Amino acid sequence: MTYVIAQPCVDLKDKACVDECPVDCIYEGARKLYINPDECVDCGACEPVCPVEAIYFEDDLPDGWTDFRRADTEFFADLGAPGGAAGVGPADRDHPVVAELPVPASS
Template structure:
């Protein structure tokens, strides 16, 4: 189990969670942030600092956002476990589910 970032992050990308993550496991895609499950140590430091309340422990993801659990996994299918988001930088990629979403965030 790990933490998952859900819909409130799409097209927002605040990155407060990135600053708090002690193991640098939160990666930036084109439209949202993703948590690398093999690198996450389940410390929970990211959850309370998220201004849009988009981060959930995997078992606690609201039903309406359950597709984001799989989207988080899909993001890392080709990327694997790079060993740190800072050294990799922004990834020009999103999970197919996220990529297909209409624009969100700002009304």
């Protein structure tokens, strides 16, 4: 089991969760942050600091956001578990579940 970052994070990426994560398992995509399920230790430190309540234990994801479990897992298909996001840096891509979401109009 692991934690998942869902839709409220898309196009926000507050990163309070990144600062709180003791194992550096939260990676940055182009539009969303992703939790590496192979590196997450299920401590839950990230969940309470998320200002938009985007982080859920995978079994507690709301019905409309279950695809984000797959997105967080498949995002790492080619990356694997590099042992921490700090050494990888931001990715210029997102999982299709995220990439296909409409981009909000700028104000």
